Amino acid sequence: MRVTILGGTHGMGRALARRLAERGDQVFLLGIEPEELARSAADLQARSPTQAAVGAALCDLADPSTFAPALAAAAAALGEIECVIVTAAIFATQEAMEADVTRAEALLRLDFTNTVVFCEHARGLLLGRGGGTLCVFSSVAGDRGRKPVILYGAAKAGLSAYLEGLDHKFHAQGLRVVCVKPGFVKTGMTAGLRPPPFAGEPEAVARQVARAIDRGTPVVYTPGIWRWVMLAIRWLPRFVMRKIGF
């Protein structure tokens, strides 16, 4: 498979890029820091069974003008793109964003508006070649409005809704949309937070997501138990949600 990944330098994206490179997929990285991209490319190359060189191009989720050239660079390097993965996003605590609305605005723009815009470019590219897979990391935080993640959750809820719509409309044309909803996963993004029960590891997430990409599974909760946790949370009555801190 020929795949390009935005966010493959760190966290779950890193683990997923490794898994794909290790099984022989051709990977092209997109991201913001040239040094980080170069280091991750070298890491993936050492892991690839054929020692295939891994290319990279700059792409800043904060700057939509970078999207088209980045995807074009990926397509040129890979020959064609069969799969686009987006793990890039930012996180900030609800308190930090309530205290500073500019931070809220930045997060909403990156994690919702610009992510959707990037996906629109990717969609065009994939449909143009007759289909392919678009795998995007949303979050369980988008499944219900909750006190600790109101703004982040709102952005992810919007993203999940967008991905679901894409699937409905373009499935028949060969577009496979995979919406990944991680629960709490131990990555750099959550390094300052205390891990709750059922916290996952990036490698396990990567295993599950790679399988979902192969099968075209539309929605993936990871670790899997979060499907049931969120099912329970969605059923909690409003008066309970007002009381609890979760």
Place this chain on the structure above:
Amino acid sequence: MIAGWGNLAVPGRERLSEQLERASAEAVLCRGLGRSYGDSSLPPAGHPEVLGTRLADRIVAFDQESGRIRAEAGLSLFELNRLFLRRGWFVPVTPGTQFVTLGGMVAADVHGKNHHVEGCFGSDHVLGLKMRLASGELVECGPEREPELFTATCGGMGLLGHVLEVEFELRRIPSPWIASESRRIGGIDQFLEALKDASARYPYVVGWIDCLSRGPSMGRGILDAGRWATAEEAAGRALPTTRRLTFPMMLPSWALGRPSVRAFNTAYYWKHAQQLRRGLRHPDSFFYPLDMILHWNRMYGRRGFTQYQCVIPAAAGAEGVRRFLELLSSKGGASFLAVIKDCGAESRGILSFPLPGISIALDIAVRDDTQALVDTLNEALITMGGRIYLAKDAFTRAAHFRAMEPRLERFLAARARFDPARRIRSAQSVRLLGDRP
């Protein structure tokens, strides 16, 4: 709370980072996978946060011709083996668990079953280290470059500076299988003879002895020796992936009393039915038998355990080893099998553990008298000119440590040069070197 492998917890937490270069500037100590038993990866009380390195695990460069590899310090040996063993490469030195990071392997200057031929991982095999010093400076060091920093770092338990990247050479192996030979041996004197004999014939040698048996069968046990199987011996057999079990919960402390341990040890000895067994073995079962059960340290319960590992110098002879075992069994240091190894020459690492002689390692469940037991063993060790392994230690007293470490002055001089304020420190350095908490 945060603990080493022995589950002796202190207040503190680990902050993980994928970017050691950024995160190390302020860090008081690095921690890899926390497989050191005692307090070497634990923070001093006054600065309860350590920098967790295990997410910083990228391979920076790999040369398929020479096997030369450079990687971030949080890369685990498990990952290295997973990636390279089947491709025909292996580390020159491996400890008895693969759940360790490169940074931890350098800081403890780990030794393996091949110590008598290959020495230690850090001082004998590492070609270069990228480090963050206490001053904030980033430096590159190696056997030739900044040798004082390098030799103090290998075996220096993280106190000289934070290791960000490690460079060394993987070795070509003829097949991914181990051709091994294991023997049942009835007592300590024959055991020491057999160790010597096997060490002359095999690169990998280790033994397990039963510390509870007394009299003529004192020190009976199993001796394991091995080498990489040739391509013909392996005959193209693919290496299966190892399945692991997880120890589900903390056992109550009484579960590991003397009777159950004695029963286990006896069973282990007699399970080895024949006197001599030869064959091909999976490297996981040969090098890492304890890794088969994840979280096996929970077996010792909430009070935790410590490992006492010391080396009895060759000069003390078989007599020294016998005296030590007698002391141990008279003090009732009930233990599962003790690991026994023949160590080769001392390495360049200023505080590297091994010394020509016999290394003995045993797990001790923590009880009220553990401090007294360790004190007694240390006093005996000092009279023989031996030393303990810092990566395992949690109970040694500062005065005993000074008495067994003539090399300490040199280490402290190096530390005074690179970190005069002793900013980088650990719970262990507070205990043993008198650093400010």
